[in-house]
Amino acid sequence: MPFRQLSSDHIVQTLERLGARTRDRFPAASFNNVVVELIDLAKRDRRRSQRLARPYLFLRAGIILAILLALAGLAYVGERVFNWAQDTGATADVFTIFEGVEAGLNIVILAAVAIFTLTRVEERLKRSLALDDLHELRSIAHVIDMHQLTKDPTALLRLGPRTTASPERAMSEFELGRYLDYCAEALSLAGKIAALYAQSSRDPVVIASVNDIETLTSNMSAKIWQKINIVRDAAPGEVETPAE
Known part of the structure; x- marks a missing residue:
């Protein structure tokens, strides 16, 4: 073209x-x-x-790697918490469940913000x-x-005479x-x-x-x-x- x-x-x-x-x-x-x-x-x-x-291929590869590591970290933490609950036989009331859901949502939101920021670096x-x-x-x-x-x-x-300062x-x-x-x-x-x-x-x-x-x-x-x-x-x- x-x-x-x-x-x-x-x-x-x-x-x-x-x-x-x-x-x-x-x-x-x-x-x-x-x-x-x-x-x-x-x-x-x-x-x-x-x-x-x-x-920027190297930058994009680094961002993808960082995102994958962050997701892997979240999955690892979730798995450890789930295993701990099963091993200890812990029971939770409604308030404890809501607190856990809120904490999980905060982590997800922070991770999403971090991922969005990384994608805007380039x-x-x-x-x-x-x-x-x-x-x-x-x-x-x-x-x-x-x-x-x-x-x-x-x-x-x-139209007129020059001055001493005229260019x-x-x-x-x-x-x-x-x-x-x-x-x-x-x-x-x-x-x-x-x-x-x-x-x-x-x-x-x-x-x-x-x-x-x-x-x-x-x-x-x-x-x-x-x-x-x-x-x-x-x-x-x-x-x-x-x-x-």
């Missing part, structure tokens, strides 16, 4: 092409370092998301690893947004449009890296975190495209050139 799932290899390849484009167009820009970091995260998260999709471990990686993707999305923050297209209109704006209309477009692409690809975890997991907490990152990157991209539209309106003939 090649067209029903995201391909992590294609995401990495697209990021590497984006990195080559940014280096060719802006060789001295620090944004190149951000793209390189995003490529490294994509390669690492590709391996981790694939690993999270596979069962899910919690995978969730912790996924959330750590998603947190890094959320952080790098903000870093990408910071790199486009001072790229103000209204400066192209030269250096040496880009042409075309270069500014390409730089903003690269930032938008990087944000979109960061969202796709996060989507690999939702594709590999059924954990509602992980899926909710992925949705938050996709919403974040989409909102940031929307702001960038507002800037791109301003650049196009300022110099439509130059910026609309379909160059990379």
Whole structure:
């Protein structure tokens, strides 16, 4: 099903092409370092998301063994109590029987809680690893947004004089449009890296975190495209050139 799932290899390849484009167009820009970091995260998260999709066989075997040992222990205790009652010929009234039943139920409930907790160990471990990686993707999305923050297209209109604190704006209309477009692409690809975890997991907490990152990157991209539209309106003939 090649067209029903995201391909992590294609995401990495697209990021590497984006990195080559940014280096060719802006060789001295620090944004190149951000793209390189995003490529490294994509390669690492590709391996981790694939690993999270596979069962932890050794962990599951250990959990099954622990459950079997717990059940064997309960059976052993029950058998010893039953044998003791037969050997001593102990008789019990109604209250003693109820006390014994209550104690037995408490043991069964505690054992069930312990078994349920053990069965959730794998899910919690995978969730912790996924959330750590998603947190890094959320952080790098903000870093990408910071790199486009001072790229103000209204400066192209030269509506007022510069101040001593004004950032250096040496880009042409075309270069500014390409730089903003690269930032938008990087944000979109960061969202796709996060989507690999939702594709590999059924954990509602992980899926909710992925949705938050996709919403974040989409909102940031929307702001960038507002800037791109301003650049196009300022110099439509130059910026609309379909160059990379």
